Amino acid sequence: MVNQNTPREIDLNRLKEIVSSYEEQRWSLIPLVQAIQEEFGFIPPPAVPVIAGRLKIFPSEVQGVVSFYTQLYTEPRGKNIVRVCRGTACHVRGGKTILKLVKRQLELEENETSEDLEYTLETVACLGVCALSPTMVINNRVYGHMNPKRVKEIFKQKEAQP
Ligand code: FES
Numbered sequence: 001m002v003n004q005n006t007p008r009e010i011d012l013n014r015l016k017e018i019v020s021s022y023e024e025q026r027w028s029l030i031p032l033v034q035a036i037q038e039e040f041g042f043i044p045p046p047a048v049p050v051i052a053g054r055l056k057i058f059p060s061e062v063q064g065v066v067s068f069y070t071q072l073y074t075e076p077r078g079k080n081i082v083r084v085c086r087g088t089a090c091h092v093r094g095g096k097t098i099l100k101l102v103k104r105q106l107e108l109e110e111n112e113t114s115e116d117l118e119y120t121l122e123t124v125a126c127l128g129v130c131a132l133s134p135t136m137v138i139n140n141r142v143y144g145h146m147n148p149k150r151v152k153e154i155f156k157q158k159e160a161q162p
Pocket of ligand 1: 085086087088089090091125126127128129130131133134135
């Protein structure tokens with residue numbers, strides 16, 4: 001599910017303003033794409049030719065960098081990033097079921113963002129807190145010893161928040 005009508009549309013003037021504040025040098029590429037992501041939350045496709053024009057490089061080079069770094073996003077992301085662990089420790093303690101339930105609860109598949117931009121669902125190889133398995137993280141908060149009841153409670157609480 002990709003969001004078709006919300007903040008994919010970006011303020012092009014703001015984009016141009018950011019781009020023109022960087023030197024016309026190839027080495028500006030990484031800091032520039034980072035600045036754009038910081039502003040918009042992702043690298044909008046119309047940014048690619050604008051960046052390339054400013055730095056006098058091919059759009060394919062810009063695209064190459066944007067797709068190379070996993071920390072750079074080409075789609076808008078949710079306000080809440082949910083990461084469910086699929087590492088071995090979590091897997092043997094029911095992580096697969098937790099993932100299934102989170103998917104159902106959010107009506108999202110992995111790497112999808114909800115239409116309202118509330119949630120993005122991702123999985124990770126290990127969250128580094130195996131003793132708490134099965135685990136998940138919402139933004140920076142770790143949720144350990146997950147079970148079906150907790151999945152429901154956590155998302156119910158989140159929905160109740162203003
Ligand atoms: S395997 Fe899930 S936290 Fe390490």
